Amino acid sequence: MKAFLILEDGTVFTGTSIGSTKEVISEIVFNTSMTGYLEVLTDPSYAGQAVTMTYPLIGNYGVCYEDMESLKAWPDGFIVRELSRMPSNFREEDPIQKFLLDNDIPGICGIDTRALTKILREEGTMNGMITTNENYNLDEIIPRLKEYTVKGVVKKVTCKEKYVLEGKGPKVALLDFGAKKNIARSLNKRGCEVTVYPAFTKAEEILATNPDGIMLSNGPGDPKECTEIIEEIKKLYASNVPIFAICLGHQLMALATGADTYRLKYGHRGANHPVKDLATGKVYISSQNHGYAVDESTLNESVAKSAFINVNDKTNEGLAYVGKNIFTVQFHPEACAGPQDTAYLFDRFMDMMKEENANA
Structure with a gap:
């Protein structure tokens, strides 16, 4: 036909x-x-x-x-x-x-x-x-x-009820904006007990469970449409809980802390995008799927600093938050582009949670 x-x-x-x-x-x-x-x-x-x-x-x-x-x-x-x-x-x-x-x-x-x-x-x-x-x-x-x-795609893709992946290690709250299964799996195989929450869950409900860490997942659509979620992320940011965010989660955290996002001409979608870690100078092959990016010119450097950039077009690929146990990336470290180039970011998140617990 x-x-x-x-x-x-x-x-x-x-x-x-x-x-x-x-x-x-x-x-x-x-x-x-x-x-x-x-x-x-x-x-x-x-x-x-x-x-x-x-x-x-x-x-x-x-x-x-x-x-x-x-x-x-x-x-x-x-x-x-x-x-x-x-x-x-x-x-x-x-x-x-x-x-x-x-x-x-x-x-x-x-x-x-x-x-x-x-x-x-x-x-x-x-x-x-x-x-x-x-x-x-x-x-x-x-x-x-x-x-x-x-429009309305985060509401379409998020889970309807929370669920738990059992583990004996740190307790992680994963906000599902359209989360790929391998995000929870990457945490679970490191021993984490992962509780997956619907996208519109109130921050108070999550913080009341005293999680060791919070994950903000990937997801579809224009981040600026997610106004209700951004308000809850502001409350999560104000806590001392370590936070790791990927893709849409990265954009939403930026919006919640005063930065802006913009639509890319044709986006980044593929398994071969080079990103540079500005702290080490190393370049990694990453998997990406996004049509929007954080506008670096709108960053307040007392709040967040650029941590990764895209080698091809110099767009922002990650942020490190000043004075906070928070880091976010635009690419997908749970994917196997390199095939394991950026999986170390989950280990960094694990270290952040251990350090926070040790200082508590």
């Missing part, structure tokens, strides 16, 4: 339908990872977006459900050059086509994804429609595309 990807600037790509045949309007973004398509599909940070994979062959090792980063798929759509329909891997359980159908994700294959990526890089992220309707009307569709905005 034919499928069409229609961009808000009027560009139309024609390909073949994969997955669900439902029509969808979404923000079109691209990811440069060569592997990890299942992790991309199950990353809640992609809620409200359709993902273009720049690597030309997707699905060649199939789907292994153990690798999922959440319980379901979150992107609105999936766009690939070529979809492998005969996967081969000893861990493979299903072909990706079945996964897309089971999760009602519409997609398109057979288009020039690198040409599409060039458009997004030059013109910036834009909205688009995936449809199988051959009688589409551009005059009717384009105004709808221009009106679309990503």
Whole structure:
């Protein structure tokens, strides 16, 4: 069946339908990872977006459900050059086509994804429609595309009730703004007892449990939309509890302490982004998925200082908070980009909690 990807600037790509045949309007973004398509599909940070994979062959090792980063798929759509329909891997359980159908994700294959990526890089992220309707009307569709905005996605992806991953070590409260499973897993395997809280949990409820540390997770959407959450983070900041924040959590902590964020032209999405630790001068390969960044020019240096920068475009990738046991990063240390380049940040968080307990 034919499928069409229609961009808000009027560009139309024609390909073949994969997955669900439902029509969808979404923000079109691209990811440069060569592997990890299942992790991309199950990353809640992609809620409200359709993902273009720049690597030309997707699905060649199939789907292994153990690798999922959440319980379901979150992107609105999936766009690939070529979809492998005969996967081969000893861990493979299903072909990706079945996964897309089971999760009602519409997609398109057979288009020039690198040409599409060039458009997004030059013109910036834009909205688009995936449809199988051959009688589409551009005059009717384009105004709808221009009106679309990503809203309410944190509420959509967060857990509905708190739950606990048992452990005998420090007690960590993880605020779930769209948390990838490997964040809690990375803490749990270091012995932490991790209590995962819904995104809109009040700070008083979390602090009343006397956690040894607090994690603010990744998540989707514009951080400035999360006004209620930012107010609660202000209260968490005022406590003496060590805090480690990733991606959206990093942006929300910045907003809560007076800094500003801005939308990137086309975002950082992939497993090959170099970031520099300003304290050591070392450069690490990181996994990233974000469309917004902290504006360094708005930082109050008595509150926070830049700790990491992106080597490619010099955007902020992390903050160290002055006089506080708080540090935040824009990238994903729980992912395996290097494959373990930045996992040491979890160990730093562990050390912070031990030090705080020793001084208590």
